[in-house]
Amino acid sequence: MGDHALSDRVGNGCLDPENFKQFKLVKRSQLSHNVAKFTFALPTPTSVLGLPIGQHISCRGKDAQGEEVIKPYTPTTLDSDVGHFELVIKMYPQGRMSHHFRELRVGDFLAVRGPKGRFKYQPGEVRAFGMLAGGSGITPMFQVARAILENPKDKTKVHLIYANVTYEDILLKEELDGLTSNYPDQFKVYYVLNQPPEVWDGGVGFVTKEMIQAHCPAPAPDVKILRCGPPPMNKAMAAHLDALEYAPEMQFQF
Numbered sequence: 026m027g028d029h030a031l032s033d034r035v036g037n038g039c040l041d042p043e044n045f046k047q048f049k050l051v052k053r054s055q056l057s058h059n060v061a062k063f064t065f066a067l068p069t070p071t072s073v074l075g076l077p078i079g080q081h082i083s084c085r086g087k088d089a090q091g092e093e094v095i096k097p098y099t100p101t102t103l104d105s106d107v108g109h110f111e112l113v114i115k116m117y118p119q120g121r122m123s124h125h126f127r128e129l130r131v132g133d134f135l136a137v138r139g140p141k142g143r144f145k146y147q148p149g150e151v152r153a154f155g156m157l158a159g160g161s162g163i164t165p166m167f168q169v170a171r172a173i174l175e176n177p178k179d180k181t182k183v184h185l186i187y188a189n190v191t192y193e194d195i196l197l198k199e200e201l202d203g204l205t206s207n208y209p210d211q212f213k214v215y216y217v218l219n220q221p222p223e224v225w226d227g228g229v230g231f232v233t234k235e236m237i238q239a240h241c242p243a244p245a246p247d248v249k250i251l252r253c254g255p256p257p258m259n260k261a262m263a264a265h266l267d268a269l270e271y272a273p274e275m276q277f278q279f
Contacts, residue, residue, distance in 0.1 A: 038075010038104070038140075039067050045085055045136040050129055051109065057193060062101075063112045063126065065135060070108040076100060078172040079144035079165055079279070084112075085136040086125025096122040097141065099164035099279075101197065103172055113196055115161050144277065146172070148179040151249045155241030156185040157232060157262045159254025163187055163196050165279045166253060174208045181211075184241050188217040188232050188258065192225075215240040232258070234265045244271045253279035 039046065052064035067074060076082065081099040088094050100110045116123035129135065146169065154173075156166045166185060173179045189195050195216060204212045217228035217236065228236055242248045250271055252262045259278055266276050 038073050040075050040082065040137065040139045042139060042141070045083075045138045047134040048110075048137055050131050050133050050135060053129070053131055056113070059117070060113065060115050060196060061126070063114060063129065063135075065110055065112070065137075067108050067110065073104040073107055074100065074102070074110045076104065076110075076140045077142075077144075078103075078146045079169045080140040080142035081165065081279075082137050082139035083141060084122065085138070086122055086129075088121035089124045092121070094121040094125065099168055101164060101167055101200070103168065103175070105175065113164065115196065142279070144169075144279065148173070148176055149181065151181060152245070152247040153182040153184065153242040155237070155248065155250040156183065157188075157237070157241075157250065157252040157254065157258075158185065159188045159232075159258040160194065161196065162253035162255070162258075162279070163201075164253075166251065167197050167200065169251070170204060170212060174204055174212055182242070183212045185212070185214045186217060186228075186232055186236060186240050187214060188219075188228075188254065190219045192218060192222050213240070232262065232265070234268060237262075237265055237269060244269065244275060246275075249275055249277060251277050251279065 048065040050063055051066045054062045056062055081097045083095050084098050085093065085095045098112050101113050102111045114126045116127050158166045170183045170185065173181045173183055201214050205214055215228060217232050218225065219230060221227065221229050241250060250266055252259055263276065
Protein backbone atom coordinates (compact mmCIF):
# COMPACT_ATOMS: atom_id res chain seq x y z
CA MET A 26 0.00 0.00 0.00
CA GLY A 27 1.95 3.03 1.28
CA ASP A 28 2.08 6.44 -0.39
CA HIS A 29 1.80 5.07 -3.90
CA ALA A 30 -1.73 3.76 -3.37
CA LEU A 31 -2.71 7.00 -1.69
CA SER A 32 -1.60 9.10 -4.65
CA ASP A 33 -3.67 6.85 -6.95
CA ARG A 34 -6.74 7.30 -4.82
CA VAL A 35 -6.43 11.07 -4.80
CA GLY A 36 -7.13 10.81 -8.50
CA ASN A 37 -3.72 11.06 -10.15
CA GLY A 38 -4.47 7.72 -11.70
CA CYS A 39 -2.06 5.13 -13.03
CA LEU A 40 -1.41 6.52 -16.50
CA ASP A 41 1.59 8.41 -17.82
CA PRO A 42 1.04 10.49 -20.98
CA GLU A 43 4.74 10.24 -21.93
CA ASN A 44 5.69 6.67 -21.04
CA PHE A 45 4.09 3.29 -21.56
CA LYS A 46 3.19 1.46 -18.37
CA GLN A 47 2.48 -2.27 -18.05
CA PHE A 48 -0.89 -3.60 -16.90
CA LYS A 49 -1.56 -7.27 -16.20
CA LEU A 50 -4.41 -9.12 -17.94
CA VAL A 51 -6.44 -10.83 -15.20
CA LYS A 52 -9.50 -11.95 -17.16
CA ARG A 53 -10.48 -12.54 -20.75
CA SER A 54 -14.09 -13.30 -21.77
CA GLN A 55 -15.01 -14.19 -25.32
CA LEU A 56 -18.22 -12.28 -26.18
CA SER A 57 -18.63 -13.49 -29.76
CA HIS A 58 -16.50 -15.18 -32.42
CA ASN A 59 -14.40 -12.01 -32.90
CA VAL A 60 -15.06 -9.90 -29.79
CA ALA A 61 -13.54 -10.32 -26.35
CA LYS A 62 -13.56 -8.36 -23.11
CA PHE A 63 -10.13 -7.92 -21.51
CA THR A 64 -9.88 -7.01 -17.81
CA PHE A 65 -6.59 -5.51 -16.62
CA ALA A 66 -5.58 -5.07 -12.99
CA LEU A 67 -4.45 -1.70 -11.64
CA PRO A 68 -1.60 -1.61 -9.07
CA THR A 69 -3.92 -1.77 -6.04
CA PRO A 70 -7.60 -2.66 -5.49
CA THR A 71 -8.37 1.04 -4.87
CA SER A 72 -6.34 2.45 -7.79
CA VAL A 73 -8.12 4.37 -10.54
CA LEU A 74 -6.96 4.47 -14.15
CA GLY A 75 -7.29 8.27 -14.20
CA LEU A 76 -8.98 8.70 -17.57
CA PRO A 77 -11.03 11.87 -18.10
CA ILE A 78 -14.49 11.19 -19.57
CA GLY A 79 -14.38 10.71 -23.33
CA GLN A 80 -10.60 10.32 -23.52
CA HIS A 81 -8.72 7.22 -24.63
CA ILE A 82 -5.48 5.32 -24.14
CA SER A 83 -2.76 4.19 -26.54
CA CYS A 84 -1.99 0.46 -26.46
CA ARG A 85 1.26 -0.98 -27.80
CA GLY A 86 1.67 -4.47 -29.19
CA LYS A 87 3.24 -6.55 -31.94
CA ASP A 88 1.63 -7.64 -35.20
CA ALA A 89 1.94 -11.08 -36.86
CA GLN A 90 5.31 -10.01 -38.34
CA GLY A 91 6.63 -8.95 -34.93
CA GLU A 92 6.47 -5.23 -35.87
CA GLU A 93 5.45 -2.74 -33.19
CA VAL A 94 1.89 -1.35 -33.40
CA ILE A 95 0.29 1.43 -31.35
CA LYS A 96 -3.50 1.95 -31.45
CA PRO A 97 -6.04 4.02 -29.50
CA TYR A 98 -8.74 2.29 -27.45
CA THR A 99 -11.43 3.60 -25.11
CA PRO A 100 -12.04 1.54 -21.96
CA THR A 101 -15.66 0.61 -21.21
CA THR A 102 -14.97 1.20 -17.51
CA LEU A 103 -14.93 4.54 -15.64
CA ASP A 104 -12.79 5.76 -12.77
CA SER A 105 -15.66 4.68 -10.49
CA ASP A 106 -14.64 1.10 -11.38
CA VAL A 107 -11.64 0.92 -9.04
CA GLY A 108 -8.82 -1.59 -9.17
CA HIS A 109 -9.19 -2.53 -12.83
CA PHE A 110 -10.08 -1.36 -16.34
CA GLU A 111 -11.74 -3.17 -19.23
CA LEU A 112 -11.35 -3.07 -23.00
CA VAL A 113 -13.95 -4.60 -25.33
CA ILE A 114 -12.02 -5.40 -28.50
CA LYS A 115 -13.23 -6.50 -31.89
CA MET A 116 -10.50 -8.56 -33.52
CA TYR A 117 -10.27 -8.33 -37.30
CA PRO A 118 -8.54 -11.08 -39.34
CA GLN A 119 -6.08 -8.60 -40.89
CA GLY A 120 -5.89 -6.21 -37.94
CA ARG A 121 -2.31 -5.66 -36.76
CA MET A 122 -3.26 -4.85 -33.17
CA SER A 123 -6.03 -7.48 -33.36
CA HIS A 124 -3.25 -10.04 -33.69
CA HIS A 125 -1.69 -8.84 -30.44
CA PHE A 126 -5.01 -9.07 -28.55
CA ARG A 127 -5.76 -12.51 -30.03
CA GLU A 128 -2.44 -13.76 -28.62
CA LEU A 129 -2.83 -12.05 -25.23
CA ARG A 130 -3.30 -14.53 -22.36
CA VAL A 131 -4.23 -14.08 -18.69
CA GLY A 132 -1.04 -13.17 -16.83
CA ASP A 133 0.41 -11.27 -19.81
CA PHE A 134 1.04 -7.52 -19.64
CA LEU A 135 -0.21 -4.77 -21.96
CA ALA A 136 1.75 -1.55 -22.52
CA VAL A 137 -0.51 1.50 -22.12
CA ARG A 138 0.07 5.26 -22.35
CA GLY A 139 -2.36 8.13 -21.83
CA PRO A 140 -4.73 9.79 -21.36
CA LYS A 141 -5.19 11.14 -24.88
CA GLY A 142 -7.94 13.03 -26.64
CA ARG A 143 -9.47 16.47 -27.18
CA PHE A 144 -12.84 15.77 -25.59
CA LYS A 145 -13.55 17.72 -22.40
CA TYR A 146 -16.76 17.31 -20.46
CA GLN A 147 -18.25 19.19 -17.52
CA PRO A 148 -21.61 17.87 -16.25
CA GLY A 149 -24.43 20.12 -17.45
CA GLU A 150 -22.46 21.87 -20.18
CA VAL A 151 -25.06 20.77 -22.73
CA ARG A 152 -28.76 19.98 -22.40
CA ALA A 153 -28.53 16.97 -24.68
CA PHE A 154 -26.02 14.92 -26.64
CA GLY A 155 -26.75 13.25 -29.94
CA MET A 156 -24.36 10.38 -30.65
CA LEU A 157 -23.66 8.82 -34.05
CA ALA A 158 -21.64 5.63 -33.59
CA GLY A 159 -20.54 2.91 -35.99
CA GLY A 160 -19.02 -0.45 -35.03
CA SER A 161 -16.22 -0.13 -32.46
CA GLY A 162 -16.89 3.61 -32.39
CA ILE A 163 -19.43 2.83 -29.66
CA THR A 164 -16.76 2.69 -26.94
CA PRO A 165 -16.24 6.44 -26.36
CA MET A 166 -20.02 6.97 -26.59
CA PHE A 167 -20.68 4.26 -24.03
CA GLN A 168 -18.10 5.77 -21.69
CA VAL A 169 -19.60 9.28 -21.94
CA ALA A 170 -23.17 7.97 -21.61
CA ARG A 171 -22.32 5.90 -18.52
CA ALA A 172 -20.53 8.82 -16.86
CA ILE A 173 -23.57 11.07 -17.41
CA LEU A 174 -26.21 8.54 -16.40
CA GLU A 175 -24.39 7.24 -13.33
CA ASN A 176 -23.96 10.78 -12.00
CA PRO A 177 -27.23 11.62 -10.22
CA LYS A 178 -26.44 15.36 -10.50
CA ASP A 179 -26.11 15.20 -14.29
CA LYS A 180 -29.48 15.53 -16.04
CA THR A 181 -28.06 15.67 -19.59
CA LYS A 182 -30.11 13.66 -22.09
CA VAL A 183 -28.33 11.21 -24.40
CA HIS A 184 -29.71 10.14 -27.80
CA LEU A 185 -27.63 7.44 -29.49
CA ILE A 186 -27.84 6.15 -33.05
CA TYR A 187 -25.68 3.03 -33.35
CA ALA A 188 -24.96 1.54 -36.78
CA ASN A 189 -23.61 -1.93 -37.60
CA VAL A 190 -23.61 -4.43 -40.46
CA THR A 191 -25.40 -7.33 -38.72
CA TYR A 192 -27.16 -7.91 -35.39
CA GLU A 193 -24.17 -9.98 -34.20
CA ASP A 194 -21.89 -6.98 -34.76
CA ILE A 195 -23.63 -4.84 -32.12
CA LEU A 196 -21.07 -4.31 -29.34
CA LEU A 197 -22.18 -3.76 -25.71
CA LYS A 198 -25.83 -4.40 -26.63
CA GLU A 199 -26.72 -5.83 -23.23
CA GLU A 200 -25.06 -2.89 -21.47
CA LEU A 201 -26.76 -0.31 -23.74
CA ASP A 202 -30.17 -1.95 -23.29
CA GLY A 203 -29.49 -1.95 -19.53
CA LEU A 204 -28.91 1.82 -19.63
CA THR A 205 -32.16 2.24 -21.59
CA SER A 206 -34.18 0.35 -18.99
CA ASN A 207 -32.44 1.98 -15.99
CA TYR A 208 -32.60 5.54 -17.37
CA PRO A 209 -35.62 5.55 -19.73
CA ASP A 210 -36.16 9.33 -19.52
CA GLN A 211 -32.53 10.19 -20.08
CA PHE A 212 -31.12 7.64 -22.53
CA LYS A 213 -32.43 6.46 -25.90
CA VAL A 214 -30.75 4.16 -28.41
CA TYR A 215 -31.75 3.56 -32.03
CA TYR A 216 -29.98 0.65 -33.71
CA VAL A 217 -29.37 0.70 -37.46
CA LEU A 218 -28.33 -2.44 -39.37
CA ASN A 219 -27.14 -2.85 -42.93
CA GLN A 220 -28.22 -6.49 -42.99
CA PRO A 221 -31.02 -6.77 -40.43
CA PRO A 222 -32.57 -10.07 -39.32
CA GLU A 223 -36.06 -11.05 -40.63
CA VAL A 224 -37.78 -9.48 -37.62
CA TRP A 225 -36.28 -6.08 -36.85
CA ASP A 226 -37.76 -2.88 -35.48
CA GLY A 227 -34.66 -0.68 -35.80
CA GLY A 228 -33.30 1.25 -38.76
CA VAL A 229 -32.17 -0.41 -41.99
CA GLY A 230 -29.28 0.55 -44.29
CA PHE A 231 -26.95 3.46 -43.57
CA VAL A 232 -27.69 6.26 -41.09
CA THR A 233 -29.69 8.88 -43.00
CA LYS A 234 -30.36 12.57 -42.46
CA GLU A 235 -33.97 11.62 -41.65
CA MET A 236 -32.85 9.21 -38.91
CA ILE A 237 -30.73 11.94 -37.33
CA GLN A 238 -33.69 14.34 -37.46
CA ALA A 239 -35.99 11.75 -35.87
CA HIS A 240 -33.66 10.46 -33.15
CA CYS A 241 -31.24 13.27 -32.24
CA PRO A 242 -31.86 16.60 -30.53
CA ALA A 243 -32.44 19.44 -33.02
CA PRO A 244 -29.67 22.04 -33.56
CA ALA A 245 -29.42 24.42 -30.59
CA PRO A 246 -26.61 26.20 -28.71
CA ASP A 247 -26.97 23.76 -25.77
CA VAL A 248 -26.80 20.63 -27.95
CA LYS A 249 -23.75 18.70 -29.13
CA ILE A 250 -23.59 15.82 -31.62
CA LEU A 251 -20.70 13.39 -31.18
CA ARG A 252 -19.56 11.04 -33.90
CA CYS A 253 -17.25 8.05 -33.95
CA GLY A 254 -17.15 5.36 -36.59
CA PRO A 255 -15.23 4.20 -39.64
CA PRO A 256 -13.87 7.18 -41.68
CA PRO A 257 -16.47 6.88 -44.51
CA MET A 258 -19.26 6.97 -41.94
CA ASN A 259 -17.77 9.96 -40.08
CA LYS A 260 -17.53 11.83 -43.35
CA ALA A 261 -21.13 11.03 -44.33
CA MET A 262 -22.39 12.00 -40.84
CA ALA A 263 -20.54 15.33 -40.95
CA ALA A 264 -22.24 16.08 -44.30
CA HIS A 265 -25.68 15.15 -42.86
CA LEU A 266 -25.13 17.36 -39.80
CA ASP A 267 -24.02 20.31 -41.94
CA ALA A 268 -27.09 19.87 -44.15
CA LEU A 269 -29.31 19.80 -41.04
CA GLU A 270 -27.63 23.08 -39.98
CA TYR A 271 -25.77 21.91 -36.91
CA ALA A 272 -23.07 24.58 -36.49
CA PRO A 273 -19.42 23.39 -36.31
CA GLU A 274 -19.32 24.08 -32.54
CA MET A 275 -22.29 21.72 -32.09
CA GLN A 276 -20.27 18.83 -33.58
CA PHE A 277 -17.40 16.75 -32.24
CA GLN A 278 -15.58 13.80 -33.79
CA PHE A 279 -13.63 11.35 -31.66
